[in-house]
Amino acid sequence: MKPTVHDIAKIAGVSLATVDRVLNGRPGVRSITRSKVEEAIAALGYVRDLAAANLAKSRTYSFVFILPENDNSFMIGLREEVRGAISRSSAERTHIRIADVPPFDPEALVAALEKAIADKPAGVSFVALDAPEVQAAARRVTAAGIPIVTLVSDLPDSPRDHYAGIDNIAAGRTAGSLMGRFLSGREATVAVLAGSMLVRDHRERLEGFSAAIGEAFPGIHILPVLEGRDDPALAETMISDALRRHPDMAGIYSLGAGNRGLIRAIRKADVPKRPVVIAHELTVSTRAALADGIIDAVLNQDAGHEVRSAIRVLKAKADGLPVLAAQERIRIDIFLKDNLP
């Protein structure tokens, strides 16, 4: 039989309450008593039954998820996943609040973090913006003893406990390699469509893409980045223009959102040969374009996995437990039309 607190109490010759105090590092135990209990714990190889403990405490983990009110499919999907987690709250002993913030607004994010601190939740998860004031706010969250998991976009040089998202440099490199291979390393001109170079993810993807191309495919020439602000209409205009100016354009890497516009531009384009297109995030539109052969590959991060992982990690951190690294690694999914889920 698995040892319980009773066994410890018996062996150490103390009461349940004292065992509990030692187990939970609460004060008010003579060090001599404490060590007797600790010996018994070690001798028995005791491991606490978290479920029973949570039952006794009628514990629910309260978390705050701070999400940007972005209207692209990916962010909408991410929010949907958090809602899904909320609907499973009772079974998972969680209480999750979604805090909405305007996109790309560090001030608003800081305010939301302050509000979260006031709530004293068991954990906070947010889509980070790479700004000093956000880092400072994150430090305050940590100082308040609240675990942090950054979601989708990381906050380096901050004390966040975990990042639930992909390695964007690696994603960019992957896109670069695929582009190079699909173009067979021949002389070619490729365009890059980004949302904004102010966003860290986009900068990193571009960095990885350029590096991979530069190292292995010297014949490929990358045009200056087009910043489409993740806006379909703007993306459409920019890509149409670019295709007109460079009718020989052999490839397009779309590393941000707004792919609906990109897809429209390509469908309408009057070019001898469709360019190789690699985009990010599997959405209704990119999926359809992949199936139709308009897009050649889609790199994806699984929003559901990210949200579930963030919750698991926050729980573990709240309980001071280790996480299963392999389970929490967010993959860079590569989808061709052949392996669509």
Next chain:
Amino acid sequence: MKPTVHDIAKIAGVSLATVDRVLNGRPGVRSITRSKVEEAIAALGYVRDLAAANLAKSRTYSFVFILPENDNSFMIGLREEVRGAISRSSAERTHIRIADVPPFDPEALVAALEKAIADKPAGVSFVALDAPEVQAAARRVTAAGIPIVTLVSDLPDSPRDHYAGIDNIAAGRTAGSLMGRFLSGREATVAVLAGSMLVRDHRERLEGFSAAIGEAFPGIHILPVLEGRDDPALAETMISDALRRHPDMAGIYSLGAGNRGLIRAIRKADVPKRPVVIAHELTVSTRAALADGIIDAVLNQDAGHEVRSAIRVLKAKADGLPVLAAQERIRIDIFLKDNLP
């Protein structure tokens, strides 16, 4: 406050024991009483607290995992993952037994299934072999009320509750598409190295590969399949021979195991240009070959995910609970040297 059995008892005007009997569909309740209780349950929107129930029952889920004593890296890794799960047993309230069976031996698998039935576990998971006697045995497991999750290799036309593994036809198609794209659709000869055409996974991968090539890359000619029995030494000989006979060979698809031999053969080969190589399963050797540029892409199934998923699903089935399909879908991971984990 979340409603509890006490609330139900109060509202229905019965005792806890009766509520419990209704909740668990146990006999000995007048139908009039039963409906009173059911009304109360519905009115309150009651959902049972599984953790509390398991505590009261001091329940542990006992599972049997039947694994082939195969000595390739993938199977070794799979076994390692099951061991990892065993080491987490106490926290996860599971008791997992590994049953070893000789590989590719339907009789042995059937015997192991029979033994599992005798154990009366809460669930069984096994790497299926596609044989009628195995299907029959699986039916007996189901008849005994034991949930089944097939692992890595599926058993069609059987009543298995779930399959924790990848879609091998899609994997083959993916390999085919990548091969075609990497070869730019030019005239080319490619070889296929399989373990055995008697294994369903391998047949399906070949089927998908051939289909994808046939549909989109008519210039590519696929040589007759080489059956290397997942044996490195044999694979090495076969690939070396093939490269000698076809010095112009442009690609190799290795859809089984034994990749160490394949890699050695390629390293030693005296050919003008290295072929494009696509292999399955990320192992120490395929990983190194990927990094060195010997292998161009590796398709992988995450053994850790498969095992954790199998356990989650078996638990859910044992409790009659639904599963989160998105969480349990095993992806076809595509690794280039740029997105290695």
Next chain:
DNA sequence: CTGTTAGCGCTTTCAA
């Protein structure tokens, strides 16, 4: 500083 006692939400004898 330490122990007693009453639960958390559910299940399970054992009586009635």
Next chain:
DNA sequence: TTGAAAGCGCTAACAG
């Protein structure tokens, strides 16, 4: 056919 009461493993008052 129903109910009372004890208990799963742990925690949290409240006394001493």
